[in-house]
Amino acid sequence: MQPSQPGVILKAAKGGPDASRLGAKSGDSMVQNKKDQKRSDKPVSLKILADYLGLCPATVSLVLNNVPGRSIPQETRERVRAAARKFNYQPSLLARSLRKQRTFTVGVLVPELSDGYHTMVMSGIGDHLMQEGYFYFSAHHRHKPDLVEEYPRLLMGRGAEGIIAIDTALEHELAVPVVAVAGHKKISGVTNVVLDHRHAAELALRHLHQLGHRHIAFMRGQPFSSDSDHRWRSIVAVARELNIEIRPELTIQLEKDLTSPELGYPVVQQLLQLKRRFTALISFNDIAAIGAIRALRDANLLVPDDVSVVGFDDIKAAAYHNPSLTTIRQPLHDMGQSAARILLQRIQGFKDYPKECAVPPELIIRESTAPVSGRSR
Amino acid sequence: MQPSQPGVILKAAKGGPDASRLGAKSGDSMVQNKKDQKRSDKPVSLKILADYLGLCPATVSLVLNNVPGRSIPQETRERVRAAARKFNYQPSLLARSLRKQRTFTVGVLVPELSDGYHTMVMSGIGDHLMQEGYFYFSAHHRHKPDLVEEYPRLLMGRGAEGIIAIDTALEHELAVPVVAVAGHKKISGVTNVVLDHRHAAELALRHLHQLGHRHIAFMRGQPFSSDSDHRWRSIVAVARELNIEIRPELTIQLEKDLTSPELGYPVVQQLLQLKRRFTALISFNDIAAIGAIRALRDANLLVPDDVSVVGFDDIKAAAYHNPSLTTIRQPLHDMGQSAARILLQRIQGFKDYPKECAVPPELIIRESTAPVSGRSR
DNA sequence: ACTCTCCAGACAATCGTTTGTCTAGTGCAT
DNA sequence: ATGCACTAGACAAACGATTGTCTGGAGAGT
Numbered sequence A, B: 001m002q003p004s005q006p007g008v009i010l011k012a013a014k015g016g017p018d019a020s021r022l023g024a025k026s027g028d029s030m031v032q033n034k035k036d037q038k039r040s041d042k043p044v045s046l047k048i049l050a051d052y053l054g055l056c057p058a059t060v061s062l063v064l065n066n067v068p069g070r071s072i073p074q075e076t077r078e079r080v081r082a083a084a085r086k087f088n089y090q091p092s093l094l095a096r097s098l099r100k101q102r103t104f105t106v107g108v109l110v111p112e113l114s115d116g117y118h119t120m121v122m123s124g125i126g127d128h129l130m131q132e133g134y135f136y137f138s139a140h141h142r143h144k145p146d147l148v149e150e151y152p153r154l155l156m157g158r159g160a161e162g163i164i165a166i167d168t169a170l171e172h173e174l175a176v177p178v179v180a181v182a183g184h185k186k187i188s189g190v191t192n193v194v195l196d197h198r199h200a201a202e203l204a205l206r207h208l209h210q211l212g213h214r215h216i217a218f219m220r221g222q223p224f225s226s227d228s229d230h231r232w233r234s235i236v237a238v239a240r241e242l243n244i245e246i247r248p249e250l251t252i253q254l255e256k257d258l259t260s261p262e263l264g265y266p267v268v269q270q271l272l273q274l275k276r277r278f279t280a281l282i283s284f285n286d287i288a289a290i291g292a293i294r295a296l297r298d299a300n301l302l303v304p305d306d307v308s309v310v311g312f313d314d315i316k317a318a319a320y321h322n323p324s325l326t327t328i329r330q331p332l333h334d335m336g337q338s339a340a341r342i343l344l345q346r347i348q349g350f351k352d353y354p355k356e357c358a359v360p361p362e363l364i365i366r367e368s369t370a371p372v373s374g375r376s377r
Numbered sequence C: 001a002c003t004c005t006c007c008a009g010a011c012a013a014t015c016g017t018t019t020g021t022c023t024a025g026t027g028c029a030t
Numbered sequence D: 001a002t003g004c005a006c007t008a009g010a011c012a013a014a015c016g017a018t019t020g021t022c023t024g025g026a027g028a029g030t
Helices: A004-014 A019-039 A046-053 A057-064 A074-086 A093-100 A116-131 A145-157 A197-210 A228-241 A265-273 A286-298 A316-320 A332-347 B002-014 B019-039 B046-053 B057-064 B074-086 B093-100 B116-131 B145-157 B197-210 B228-241 B265-273 B286-298 B316-320 B332-347
Strands: A105-110 A135-140 A163-166 A178-181 A190-195 A216-220 A251-253 A280-282 A308-313 A326-329 A356-359 A362-364 B105-110 B135-140 B163-166 B178-181 B190-195 B216-220 B251-253 B280-282 B308-313 B326-329 B356-359 B362-364
Touching (some): A105 A116, A116 A163, A190 A197, A197 A326, A265 A286, A332 A356, B116 B286, B145 B163, B197 B228, B197 B308, B197 B326, B216 B228, B216 B265, B251 B265, B332 B356
Parallel strands (some): A190 A356, A216 A280, A280 A308, A308 A326, B163 B178, B216 B251
């Protein structure tokens, strides 16, 4: 029964002169529609809608898209729009994308989904993209090189018009615009959004220096983390200027691919076993700093009384940890937004895009740093 | 040299009158392709590939998809595959989806992107979906009703074959399969993945009861949070069984839409101003618990010495907070994976899907709870 | 009555695939 | 030579939209 219904409608419609009858028939189809609203088999297409209206799909499309310069009487326009509402017509973005060669979709590459740093950037990206009417695929690769290589291709196959890569070691140019957050490699067609690491290093080191710290331990990031190298080089340069000594035996290196504080715990434990004196620690990031503080506490060292700790990033947990973390804030949400903004500009054909966009860090002083105390001096 | 090779083959293959010319041309186009690899204007389509090979697109498609039951000589097959590799052919998922009416794409609705709870669920979802070859759109709505209403439609317009809604107040049935994580409303076509809140309440209350706590403060979740109601009702029920009194003046209510510990801070401050005696607090979640602990500490109360605190969720920060949190773990990653698994089964036509999937909580005892001390007793 | 001009909308091509059907040619047995 | 069965691949029709071009008819002007 039901399947034949549209056929009837179609017949009447095609008849031409009996357009008025059609109005009556459409009453029936309303009943059918009631059912559709509850359990629609197929979404209504432009063709179905056109058949129902006794028009051709093209005309319906013109009306619904408000294409200018087409003469279509107001009455028809309203009839079309009413029908679209009634059938809850939703144009297939797939079909439209195929035709217009625009998908309003981008791909986001990210190492992990459940991590403080990455998700803060993601949220900036998401905010801007959604606001501009774009959707995005996210793909997480856990730093696996084959996935880093494969996913961009897949994303492009799905119509991504651009790609944002967060903390991802891209190897080569892609056929679409790319913006890399925390990317440092210079690749043609890739815009890097980075922190001003030089400034960041100054903020951290000056702060500790002013508090009287002279024996500072340093934690380097994992080799696969995009920022590790730059951050370290900046620290080395600034330390030299400030005449702060970087002692190899007080330099520890993160290795594990973790996004929990467990990351920083064991390396600090090892550092402590060396029994070298240090009054401050600059951590690679906040997550590791939290693990470091736990390791210090487990060794009966108080933060900041015995050891001051500076974190990096200012993730949400930083402010509420105990002790709360002094840290170098990266404006992660803003960086995500900027990345998205730049990408969309490039997608929209903006040619004079920047190769690099450096954002300023900020020193957030909280409880985990203090002047060198008598106890540790 | 090498680039012209396929041209030669083409000549032989085509057999047509002008095939040789064509072959020569295709040699040129290989050179052009070298450029394309660096800066491709358009990705190569099946048609381009077919023209190059002197075949029709259909045949190329048949080869690349290994369609069985088609007689195509091995030699041709290899020729096709070689060309595909050479041109780095990537089929347009868009076009394929349109034709096959399968997109291998789902939509994920989530309140926030940068939150511990949601992202842990997301990571489970992402793991399973990617593993199964699906991609997903994520859309965040910040609990705004109009977006909760609109996004599912947009996602379906983009071809989402199913939708996973995390902590999202869906109002009605959709035309595609839906799985709701932490959904409690019974909606036709929606599978709810929920924690066994009854069991969770037992674990939390028994634990505190066994530690000797009798004056327990309770924190209720925000009205818009899907779990709030169920969790509270379970607590009330279990408290009655255990003869634990729930005093209105010791019951606080979260209101703000935050995902930072700031969430729990002010409400606990207010509670403290009432100067009512309590020795334990059951928090709505870990994030709020961290804020609560901060508020207690700021009031010179020690956790767990003066007040024991039980969290909920076991987000990553829980284990590394100071003091580390005793909490009711939700297997968030697993819940995400289950949600994805169930959704894919339903998409693949599995009819006998469960209406609800309850997962067991786990009590994780850490530092934030302790027996009632002399000091607080 | 004739042409001219619009109007309202149809028609058809297209985007890049997939897939059912059709056919020219070949080889083989009769 | 005839018929038959295959082979290798072409052809065409979708999928659901967009968009440039075309046309039948109504109305206006002369």
